Amino acid sequence: MERWQPVSVLSNIRRGEVAGVRIGGHEVVLWREDAQAATLHAWEDRCPHRGMRLSFGFVRDDALGCLYHGWQFGGAARCRLIPAHPRVRVPASIHVRTYTVREHAGLAWVSMEGAEDFPHQQADWPEHAQPVRTVHVHAPVGQVRHAVGLAPDGGMAWHGPVGLAVHEPVAGQAMLHVVRAADGPSALTLSHWAERLRDAVEGGAQTAPVMAELAAGATA
Amino acid sequence: MTSGLTLYDWTPDVRCYAVRLGLSLMGVAYDTQAADMDLPTFQRPVGLRPGERPPVLLVAGDVRMTRPGTIMQFAARQPAVARAWLDPAHEWAILDWLDFGTMALDALAAARDLAFGTTLPVLPPMGALVAALRRMEDHMSARAMAGHEWFAAPAASIADVLPFVVFALSADLEVERDTCPALRRWAHRMRGLPGFVVMPGVPDYA
Numbered sequence: 421m422e423r424w425q426p427v428s429v430l431s432n433i434r435r436g437e438v439a440g441v442r443i444g445g446h447e448v449v450l451w452r453e454d455a456q457a458a459t460l461h462a463w464e465d466r467c468p469h470r471g472m473r474l475s476f477g478f479v480r481d482d483a484l485g486c487l488y489h490g491w492q493f494g495g496a497a498r499c500r501l502i503p504a505h506p507r508v509r510v511p512a513s514i515h516v517r518t519y520t521v522r523e524h525a526g527l528a529w530v531s532m533e534g535a536e537d538f539p540h541q542q543a544d545w546p547e548h549a550q551p552v553r554t555v556h557v558h559a560p561v562g563q564v565r566h567a568v569g570l571a572p573d574g575g576m577a578w579h580g581p582v583g584l585a586v587h588e589p590v591a592g593q594a595m596l597h598v599v600r601a602a603d604g605p606s607a608l609t610l611s612h613w614a615e616r617l618r619d620a621v622e623g624g625a626q627t628a629p630v631m632a633e634l635a636a637g638a639t640a
Numbered sequence: 641m642t643s644g645l646t647l648y649d650w651t652p653d654v655r656c657y658a659v660r661l662g663l664s665l666m667g668v669a670y671d672t673q674a675a676d677m678d679l680p681t682f683q684r685p686v687g688l689r690p691g692e693r694p695p696v697l698l699v700a701g702d703v704r705m706t707r708p709g710t711i712m713q714f715a716a717r718q719p720a721v722a723r724a725w726l727d728p729a730h731e732w733a734i735l736d737w738l739d740f741g742t743m744a745l746d747a748l749a750a751a752r753d754l755a756f757g758t759t760l761p762v763l764p765p766m767g768a769l770v771a772a773l774r775r776m777e778d779h780m781s782a783r784a785m786a787g788h789e790w791f792a793a794p795a796a797s798i799a800d801v802l803p804f805v806v807f808a809l810s811a812d813l814e815v816e817r818d819t820c821p822a823l824r825r826w827a828h829r830m831r832g833l834p835g836f837v838v839m840p841g842v843p844d845y846a
């Protein structure tokens with residue numbers, strides 16, 4: 421399970437958008453094609469030309485363009501246009517390193533090892549979970565996992581209609597991802613709830629009362 | 641033809657950038673007097689008073705303003721400027737966030753002065769700046785959930801200008817973009833506004 425990292429709620433990465441995320445200190449660019457299929461991609465956040473972060477770039481149809489010199493990379497991560505030399509056939513060796521990415525339960529999941537086997541046990545999570553919010557927590561990931569009741573190898577913790585997942589952008593910090601089933605509390609309610617949980621974790625306060633709000637359904 | 645407005649401007653100063661950005665977005669014309677604060681006092685423009693530092697906006701040689709928040713209000717109240725920048729229907733929310741923005745901009749300026757005024761490879765205490773960014777992120781997350789795209793009104797207003805500068809230039813201070821996803825999406829919209837200008841030397845990637 422640990423091989424698949426939940427990195428973002430899907431509402432943060434809509435059609436035509438680019439977002440940088442970090443996984444254990446590694447910089448990853450998530451981007452979604454501005455094309456009919458609107459496929460989501462996860463690549464190393466580093467342009468093969470001069471190393472610029474691709475997450476500063478832009479989406480052109482089904483390609484990701486680098487902000488620095490405009491090299492464009494197609495869905496297969498191969499460079500297909502060098503604006504300074506538009507007629508040059510770009511060698512296939514110029515490409516970005518790719519990771520595998522899945523969209524499930526309102527979240528983007530990335531495997532940096534390129535795993536293809538998205539685990540089966542996740543099939544019983546609510547199919548139509550809606551993204552609420554990804555919240556940065558300045559605390560070790562273990563502390564946040566413990567607070568929300570996630571086993572170290574668990575992908576998601578469901579508390580009734582509320583789904584929680586955690587990943588570590590860099591040592592000492594955590595990203596908390598919140599999703600909801602259609603019959604759950606409103607996104608706004610859950611967003612404020614997540615802020616209270618974050619503040620409790622960071623402030624070293626008791627998190628159980630905040631978690632108990634979920635159980636009581638009293639998150640208003 | 642002269643604009644009647646003179647801005648004493650120091651290019652690398654974040655408050656000056658906030659003023660240039662706001663005036664440009666609102667389409668307000670002005671004359672610039674470059675005031676390089678790294679130069680000795682006697683080489684600075686004569687119009688600048690002792691102890692005064694840019695930005696200073698001079699109106700017809702009479703009124704002078706030094707605070708970005710005041711300058712935003714002054715510009716937004718000019719007859720030729722679109723009312724949306726200080727939308728009467730949302731005036732108090734706009735002014736409230738404008739005031740917040742001036743505080744956050746001061747926190748950014750202080751953190752940058754410390755970070756770039758030293759040769760030590762250490763980051764300054766960022767408490768005030770990080771707290772401001774977090775409040776902005778929480779606010780824009782909630783706004784997005786309510787279907788809003790801007791800080792305080794249905795359209796971009798002067799409430800958006802200073803927070804944008806704070807977010808965009810905090811990248812220099814190693815505030816990672818992935819910690820503020822709602823601000824990233826809003827900043828992208830800001831960059832698409834007519835009249836948007838970048839800060840020289842800061843890549844257009846906020």
Ligand code: FES
Nearest residue numbers: 467469470486489
């Ligand atoms: S660094 Fe990306 S195109 Fe040059």
